[in-house]
Amino acid sequence: MRHRLDLAEAMLSQRAHLSNIDEIKQEVMDEFEIVLTQMPYVGGAANRMSDFFMRLMGFMAISRVLRRHGVSLSVIGEIERESYKAQSLTVPQTERLASGRQFMSSENQALLREQATKSATKSHQKEFPEDFVYDFVEPGPGDNFEFGIDYMACGFCKFAARHGDKEILPNICGLDFDAYATRGIHLERTQTLAGGANHCNFRFSRLPSD
Numbered sequence: 001m002r003h004r005l006d007l008a009e010a011m012l013s014q015r016a017h018l019s020n021i022d023e024i025k026q027e028v029m030d031e032f033e034i035v036l037t038q039m040p041y042v043g044g045a046a047n048r049m050s051d052f053f054m055r056l057m058g059f060m061a062i063s064r065v066l067r068r069h070g071v072s073l074s075v076i077g078e079i080e081r082e083s084y085k086a087q088s089l090t091v092p093q094t095e096r097l098a099s100g101r102q103f104m105s106s107e108n109q110a111l112l113r114e115q116a117t118k119s120a121t122k123s124h125q126k127e128f129p130e131d132f133v134y135d136f137v138e139p140g141p142g143d144n145f146e147f148g149i150d151y152m153a154c155g156f157c158k159f160a161a162r163h164g165d166k167e168i169l170p171n172i173c174g175l176d177f178d179a180y181a182t183r184g185i186h187l188e189r190t191q192t193l194a195g196g197a198n199h200c201n202f203r204f205s206r207l208p209s210d
Helices: 004-013 023-039 050-054 058-068 075-086 093-104 106-121 122-127 156-161 166-173 174-181
Strands: 133-137 145-153 185-187 200-206
Touching: 004 023, 004 075, 004 093, 023 058, 023 106, 023 133, 023 156, 050 156, 058 166, 075 156, 075 174, 093 106, 093 174, 093 185, 093 200, 106 122, 106 133, 106 145, 145 156, 156 166, 174 185
Parallel strands: none
Antiparallel strands: 133 145, 145 200, 185 200
């Protein structure tokens, strides 16, 4: 989080028109401590969605603080996306692309199928009610993606509804495209639960290597 805020420092001044940046950064870190106590437990390392919560929940803290200082949602979204991308690009390209290949691998697809099935069971939803619920999507004839995921319930949506963060939720959704692109993966998504759809339709394919 501190690294992320350092990367966002110039944008906080130039785009959000904030002064006393050091105080803003400390306010975000204080809010982050609150967010960490609010973050739901969904099974730890055994659940792939735990990583999503850990990587992205800090943006809830950034959004809350910037909204309190009167920064528009669109500017908050720009700052978060660009700082997230900048932070992702500090990881060596070979590591990022290797991570992308692992995500697209047949082994990971098998894990996704398994965890998708588990996420929809009544026992899992009872034990982890704040978790995501999703289906694995196989490509059909004429489809140009390798596989997809349809999220029927979103942990971030549940979190936002519970803690009054609904207005900043679309900015969290906007982080997904760069998160995958920096790892060599093309994400296509035309609808989200946060936008009022009945599911989020993630479709994944590999970006051309150049």
